[in-house]
Amino acid sequence: MSESHEHHEHDHSHPEPQVQDAGTHALGEALRSSFAIVKVVMVLMVVAFFCSGFFTVGPSEKAVILRFGKPVGEGSKALLGSGSWHWAWPYPIDEVVRIPITEQQTVQSTVGWYFTTPGEELTGENIGVGASLDPARDGYVLTADRNIIHTRANLTYRINDPIRYIFSFASASNSVQNVLDNVLIYTAAHFKVDDALYTDVAGFQDAVLHRVSDLTEQAQLGIVIDNCQIVNIPPRQLKPDFAQVITSRENRNKTINEARSKANDIVLSAGAQAAGITNAAQSARVRYVTSITGEAGTFTNLLAKYQANPSLFVQQFFIPAVGDFMSTANKWFLPQRADGKPRELRLELNREPVQKPGQ
Amino acid sequence: MNDLMKRNFITFIIGAVLVVIFALLLFVFQVRQSEVAVVTTFGKPVATYTNAGAYFKLPWPIQKVYKFDQRVQNFEDKFSENYTADSVTLLSSVYIGWKISDGQRFLLTIRNGSIPDAQQKLEGILRSAKNAVIGKHQLSEFVNPDPQQLKFEGIEGEIEQTVRAQLSTNNIGISLEFLGFKKIGLPDSVTQTVFDRMKSERQQWISKYDSEGNAEAQKIRSAAERQAAETVAQAELLANRIRAAGEAEAANTFTVFQQNPELANFLLRIDALKNFGQKSTVILDERIPPFDLFTHLPTNSVAK
Numbered sequence: 001m002s003e004s005h006e007h008h009e010h011d012h013s014h015p016e017p018q019v020q021d022a023g024t025h026a027l028g029e030a031l032r033s034s035f036a037i038v039k040v041v042m043v044l045m046v047v048a049f050f051c052s053g054f055f056t057v058g059p060s061e062k063a064v065i066l067r068f069g070k071p072v073g074e075g076s077k078a079l080l081g082s083g084s085w086h087w088a089w090p091y092p093i094d095e096v097v098r099i100p101i102t103e104q105q106t107v108q109s110t111v112g113w114y115f116t117t118p119g120e121e122l123t124g125e126n127i128g129v130g131a132s133l134d135p136a137r138d139g140y141v142l143t144a145d146r147n148i149i150h151t152r153a154n155l156t157y158r159i160n161d162p163i164r165y166i167f168s169f170a171s172a173s174n175s176v177q178n179v180l181d182n183v184l185i186y187t188a189a190h191f192k193v194d195d196a197l198y199t200d201v202a203g204f205q206d207a208v209l210h211r212v213s214d215l216t217e218q219a220q221l222g223i224v225i226d227n228c229q230i231v232n233i234p235p236r237q238l239k240p241d242f243a244q245v246i247t248s249r250e251n252r253n254k255t256i257n258e259a260r261s262k263a264n265d266i267v268l269s270a271g272a273q274a275a276g277i278t279n280a281a282q283s284a285r286v287r288y289v290t291s292i293t294g295e296a297g298t299f300t301n302l303l304a305k306y307q308a309n310p311s312l313f314v315q316q317f318f319i320p321a322v323g324d325f326m327s328t329a330n331k332w333f334l335p336q337r338a339d340g341k342p343r344e345l346r347l348e349l350n351r352e353p354v355q356k357p358g359q
Numbered sequence: 360m361n362d363l364m365k366r367n368f369i370t371f372i373i374g375a376v377l378v379v380i381f382a383l384l385l386f387v388f389q390v391r392q393s394e395v396a397v398v399t400t401f402g403k404p405v406a407t408y409t410n411a412g413a414y415f416k417l418p419w420p421i422q423k424v425y426k427f428d429q430r431v432q433n434f435e436d437k438f439s440e441n442y443t444a445d446s447v448t449l450l451s452s453v454y455i456g457w458k459i460s461d462g463q464r465f466l467l468t469i470r471n472g473s474i475p476d477a478q479q480k481l482e483g484i485l486r487s488a489k490n491a492v493i494g495k496h497q498l499s500e501f502v503n504p505d506p507q508q509l510k511f512e513g514i515e516g517e518i519e520q521t522v523r524a525q526l527s528t529n530n531i532g533i534s535l536e537f538l539g540f541k542k543i544g545l546p547d548s549v550t551q552t553v554f555d556r557m558k559s560e561r562q563q564w565i566s567k568y569d570s571e572g573n574a575e576a577q578k579i580r581s582a583a584e585r586q587a588a589e590t591v592a593q594a595e596l597l598a599n600r601i602r603a604a605g606e607a608e609a610a611n612t613f614t615v616f617q618q619n620p621e622l623a624n625f626l627l628r629i630d631a632l633k634n635f636g637q638k639s640t641v642i643l644d645e646r647i648p649p650f651d652l653f654t655h656l657p658t659n660s661v662a663k
Contacts, residue, residue, distance in 0.1 A: 066391060066392060066411070068389050068411070068412050068413035069389040069390050069391035069392055069394070069411040069412060069413070070392055070410075070411035070412050071392055071411070092389065095391075111541065111542050131551055131554070132547050132548065132550045132551040132554070133544075133547065133550040134547050135438065135450050135544040135545070135546065135547060135550075136438070139542065139544075140544065140550075141543070142501070142502045142543060142544075142545070143502065144502050144503055144504035144509070145502075145504060146498070146502055146553065146556075147553070147557050147560075148545075148550060148553050148554070148557070163392075166393075167392045167393040167430065168393070168430055168431060169430050169431045169456075170428060170430045170431060170432045170433065171433055174433045175431065175433055175456055178433060178435070178454040178456075178539070178541055179539070181454070181541045181542065182454065182539035182540055182541060185540050185541075185542070185543050186511055186512075186539075186540075188502075189501060189502040189503070189509060189511050190503075190504070190506065190509060191504075192504050193557075215537075215539075218537070219431075219456065219536065219537050235554065235557075237554050238554060238557055238558055238561065241557075241558050241561035241562070241565075242561060244561065244565050245561050245564045245565055245568070248564070248565045248568035248569055248572075249564075249568045251568070251569070251572060252568040252569070252571055252572030252575070253572075254572075255572035255573060255575070255576045256572060256575050256576055256579065258576065259575070259576030259577075259579040259580050260579055262579075262580060262583070263579045263580055263582065263583030264583070266580070266583040266584055266586075266587045267583050267586055267587055267590070269587070270586070270587030270588070270590040270591055271590055273587075273590075273591055273594070274590045274591050274593065274594030275594070276594075277591065277594040277595055277597075277598045278594050278597050278598050278601065280598065281597070281598030281599070281601040281602050282601055284601075284602060284605070285601050285602055285604065285605030285608075286605070288602075288605050288606070288609060289605050289608050289609055292609040292612050293609075293612060295612075295626070295630075296612040296615040296616065298626070299615055299616060299618075299619075299622065299623060299626060300615060302622065302626070303618060303619055303622060306619065306622045307619070310621070310622075313622075314625060317625070317626075317629055318625075318629065321629045321632050321633060322632065324633065325632050325633065325635060325641075326641075329635060329639045329640065329641050330639070330640040330641070331640070331641045331642075331643060345642065
């Protein structure tokens with residue numbers, strides 16, 4: 001009813017611009033609906049504005065919210081990790097700074113390494129080795145005894161104070177790199193060439209590790225050193241000479257070891273010989289004593305017979321003994337001369353015939 | 360009427376918010392962590408903000424804000440030559456960590472407050488510090504197996520002190536955080552002579568090892584031989600003692616033989632006779648029994 005009345009009123013008050021009115025009405029409708037759309041869009045935009053504040057953090061990074069430039073939260077609490085949504089006001093109120101922290105960071109020092117191209121690095125070959133080192137291209141370090149060697153190092157570290165690492169250093173990894181370069185030069189200056197290359201490689205590595213730790217701590221870089229791998233090599237120009245020293249040293253050791261085992265043999269066989277000698281003496285002693293004792297026994301047995309008739313006893317023993325003897329020995333029988341004079345016997349002793357060579 | 364008021368109110372709020380935002384943009388500035396800000400009034404520095412946060416300022420053109428990175432910057436100078444005290448040409452490059460410690464001084468003394476300009480200044484300061492310090496030291500103080508004589512850290516410290524002194528004299532708002540050698544080298548031609556020396560040192564080692572091996576082996580072998588001879592001699596000594604002990608033991612039986620030395624003698628001689636070997640040749644005459652049986656054989660003398 002009221003509607004119809006309204007219409008009626010309209011009809012009455014503005015009878016003329018009825019057609020126009022319909023146009024305005026349509027326009028009004030259109031405006032109203034588009035205004036509604038704008039309103040929805042605005043609401044959506046406000047929602048989007050607040051939603052844009054949501055962010056996530058990747059697995060190999062941390063994030064810090066800076067509110068008016070200042071980190072929100074103290075120390076490690078300021079670090080936002082992965083696994084959940086975080087929210088920040090849009091700029092200029094908040095700013096999200098992402099810090100790439102993989103578990104381990106690595107820096108490599110080639111300040112002491114000769115110039116190589118990545119291709120050469122892959123094949124392990126190095127062409128165009130000059131007689132000298134160009135200081136502009138080739139790196140090296142000086143050892144304590146003023147030798148030149150090449151050294152390179154791989155250092156791995158963890159960031160334990162990311163706020164300091166990121167906000168106090170324009171490039172903390174470059175600072176670590178500088179420290180590593182410095183420590184290689186410093187350590188090489190303490191080590192003799194043979195120690196650095198062969199006899200005390202572990203000591204060299206340890207010294208580098210400790211000093212890098214000390215210096216990065218002094219500079220408060222906010223990192224912890226995990227490990228440091230070092231490769232030291234002699235200059236390529238002198239590779240054969242250094243190799244020859246090693247060969248010679250190994251040969252020396254081999255010769256000495258052989259001499260030791262030979263010496264061992266000599267001592268052992270002398271021991272065996274000595275044992276033989278004493279054993280022989282021991283058994284000779286036993287034999288001798290036994291036989292003497294035996295003889296003494298025989299003697300005691302024979303004594304009574306002998307005393308009974310010495311002459312017969314002698315004949316009884318002597319004749320068979322001579323007989324036994326004669327059965328084996330060569331013998332010449334020399335009868336008495338007819339004139340009763342003693343015979344003269346001449347023996348001619350020939351030398352052994354000299355053997356001719358080859359016979 | 361109510362509707363109108365409500366609409367006006369909303370418009371007013373929106374306007375006010377816009378005004379506030381505009382005012383904030385004009386009157387407030389942020390200092391980020393890692394930044395230092397210097398505020399100038401008509402070009403004259405009046406305040407420095409080193410802590411992060413939001414601060415008030417008057418709008419341009421009255422006040423202006425300059426922001427600088429106050430983190431530690433890395434810088435290394437060119438790899439350059441210096442003479443040591445013992446006239447060795449030493450090439451060296453030094454790295455430093457530096458930062459802006461006084462924003463106002465930095466703004467006033469470094470053109471545009473630009474970092475490359477600052478580093479150019481630092482390069483000059485480093486060069487003169489190196490010239491002053493390296494020339495005072497011998498090469499043996501840079502590299503030495505004896506830690507007492509090695510002054511590597513000391514030299515770095517001297518350069519650092521010189522640079523610090525220069526920075527505080529120049530007062531350019533920069534502080535030095537750390538300093539160290541990044542690279543040390545010798546001129547191209549010198550490396551050649553070093554190689555020659557190294558080569559001859561290697562040769563010395565080679566000949567040392569070669570002769571040492573044989574000498575040492577000889578020593579070991581002769582020591583072993585001496586030891587072996589000693590062992591055998593000891594054994595012989597012991598053997599003699601053993602035999603002597605045996606003879607002493609045997610001597611106990613002499614009392615038995617002494618009962619009748621004649622018989623003992625006779626038995627010994629019989630034993631000796633038994634011990635002659637097969638190769639013995641004996642020449643006998645007929646007086647020896649049992650050949651004395653032949654003595655009076657008539658054929659014997661007739662035959663001759």
